[in-house]
Amino acid sequence: MRKIENYILGKILSPFFFCLILITTIYIVVDISTKLENFIKHKVALELVFKYYLLSLPQIVFQIIPLCVLVAGIYSLTKMNKYNEIIAMRASGISLYTLLKPYFAFAVIITSFMFLNQEKIIPLTQNYRQKMEKKFQGEKQEKVHKNVTFYAQGNRIIFAQKFYPREKILNYVVILEQNLDKKVLYKITAESAQYINRKWILYNLIIYKLNPQTSEIQEAVALSRKEYDLKEDPVDLLSFEMELTYQPLRKLFLKISHFRGISEEVVRRLLVEFYHKISFPFTNIILLLLALYVGLKSRQASLLKGLGISLFIGFSYYTFDAFAYSLGKMGIFPPWTAGFLANIFFLIIGGYLLFRKSF
Numbered sequence: 001m002r003k004i005e006n007y008i009l010g011k012i013l014s015p016f017f018f019c020l021i022l023i024t025t026i027y028i029v030v031d032i033s034t035k036l037e038n039f040i041k042h043k044v045a046l047e048l049v050f051k052y053y054l055l056s057l058p059q060i061v062f063q064i065i066p067l068c069v070l071v072a073g074i075y076s077l078t079k080m081n082k083y084n085e086i087i088a089m090r091a092s093g094i095s096l097y098t099l100l101k102p103y104f105a106f107a108v109i110i111t112s113f114m115f116l117n118q119e120k121i122i123p124l125t126q127n128y129r130q131k132m133e134k135k136f137q138g139e140k141q142e143k144v145h146k147n148v149t150f151y152a153q154g155n156r157i158i159f160a161q162k163f164y165p166r167e168k169i170l171n172y173v174v175i176l177e178q179n180l181d182k183k184v185l186y187k188i189t190a191e192s193a194q195y196i197n198r199k200w201i202l203y204n205l206i207i208y209k210l211n212p213q214t215s216e217i218q219e220a221v222a223l224s225r226k227e228y229d230l231k232e233d234p235v236d237l238l239s240f241e242m243e244l245t246y247q248p249l250r251k252l253f254l255k256i257s258h259f260r261g262i263s264e265e266v267v268r269r270l271l272v273e274f275y276h277k278i279s280f281p282f283t284n285i286i287l288l289l290l291a292l293y294v295g296l297k298s299r300q301a302s303l304l305k306g307l308g309i310s311l312f313i314g315f316s317y318y319t320f321d322a323f324a325y326s327l328g329k330m331g332i333f334p335p336w337t338a339g340f341l342a343n344i345f346f347l348i349i350g351g352y353l354l355f356r357k358s359f
Contacts, residue, residue, distance in 0.1 A: 004094060009102040011080065016072035016106075023064045028053050048132065055129040058121045059246075065110060066283040066317075070291045070310035073103060077295025086296070100292060107285045114281035119248045126246040147244045147269060149255055153231045155179065157258055159266050160193075168195035168234045173202070174266055175228075176259075183212035193228070200228045244273045252277070268335055272328040275339025280321075286343050287317060289350025293357050317346055 032039075032053075039049060080086050089099060133143060145163040152158055154177065161172040175188040191204035205226055209219040244252065252274045259266045290313055321342035328338020 002098075004089065004098065005102045008076070008080075008099065009106065011076040012072045012103060012106050015075040016068050019068040019071040020061070020064065023067065024057070024060055027060055027064070028056075031056075052129065052132050055125040055132070058117050058125050062114060062117050062122060065114060066287050067310055067314045069107060069110060069284045070287050070313060072106075073288050073291030074295045074298070074309055077292065078298040081296070081298060103288060103292060104285070107288045110284045111281045114284070118277060118281065119250075123246055123248050147273070149244070150232070155182070156230070158230075159259070163234075165234055169193070179212060181212075182258075184210050184215060185212055186210065188228075195234050198233070200230045202226045202228050244270070249274065249277055265331075268331060269329055271335035272325065272338045275336050276325055276328075277339075279340045279343050282343055283317065286346045286350060287313065289354050290346065293350065293353040296354075296357055317342060320345065 032049075038044075077086070086099065090096070130143075143165065145165070146161065148160050148163050150158040150160075156178070157176040158170075159174040160170040163170050170193040171191070173188075173190040173193050175186075175190070176184050177186040177188070178184050187208040187210055188202070189206050189208075190202040193200055193202050195201075202223075203225055205223050207221045207223070207226075208217050210216065211218055252270055256267055256270045256274060259270065291310070294309055294313075324333060324338050324341040327333040328335055333341070
């Protein structure tokens with residue numbers, strides 16, 4: 001890498017790490033303030049609190065890195081613009097491609113790190129964090145787990161939209177009973193399931209008997225209440241799986257394979273999560289296009305201004321992404337659209353603006 005590229009890369013790294021530390025610190029301080037009463041009430045040791053937030057760092061960093069890339073891109077370019085460095089570089093024969101190459105190289109490296117973080121680090125730290133979180137929660141601060149999937153004894157797969165551990169309740173439940181060849185014999189849908197007196201009770205359920213070869217329904221029985229022979233208690237279920245949001249792509253793909261041809265609703269929800277987990281790390285590259293356009297256009301270098309513009313762009317992206325994600329979960333958008341729409345939309349806008357600015 002030439003000296004000029006090293007110089008530009010140094011301009012990027014300084015605001016990036018400053019922003020990363022600043023936003024992470026603000027996030028942790030705000031979170032501590034909301035949980036402080038609970039920490040004191042349960043007499044949580046300072047060492048455990050420190051460990052809890054240390055385990056939270058991978059997830060926090062994963063969410064805010066695209067915003068930090070935005071700030072770094074806008075601030076570094078506007079600062080070089082302010083002191084006419086870009087004009088001097090272009091006048092000396094350095095192409096715009098050479099000037100922008102360190103930015104894209106940096107974004108690719110950060111994207112690779114995000115994939116590693118998402119697939120290896122977050123699932124591991126989140127598992128430990130959830131165990132610690134139980135010590136911090138009061139009676140009125142129950143953690144609700146959404147879109148959870150369990151694998152139970154007797155070749156059973158259980159999917160629930162919501163899981164309330166303290167109340168021992170599963171809402172909107174789908175249970176698949178398989179034979180040893182992984183062919184589904186019975187499919188049970190229930191409005192809710194509750195663990196009472198060491199037994200699971202299903203409410204407002206329908207039991208479908210399926211043809212194991214074709215998965216066609218042979219018989220259906222509707223009941224208002226039924227005791228269900230499930231060996232695992234809520235603690236076993238909670239310790240076995242974590243929320244879909246924190247699961248690696250490999251596990252999501254296996255779950256999609258299990259449910260395909262059996263429950264289209266479950267497959268749709270899993271696919272939305274799967275595609276979204278693929279697309280989100282590329283947010284760095286997508287938003288960098290907008291950062292480069294703003295940075296090349298502006299000549300007033302200010303970290304606060306860069307942060308303000310980045311917050312506006314980031315808020316617009318995250319809002320659009322959450323909107324598409326929600327519509328995908330509701331079945332209004334196809335899964336791939338829900339996962340990639342925000343990136344495609346902002347890629348078109350950012351690419352067009354940067355192309356117009358460059359030429």
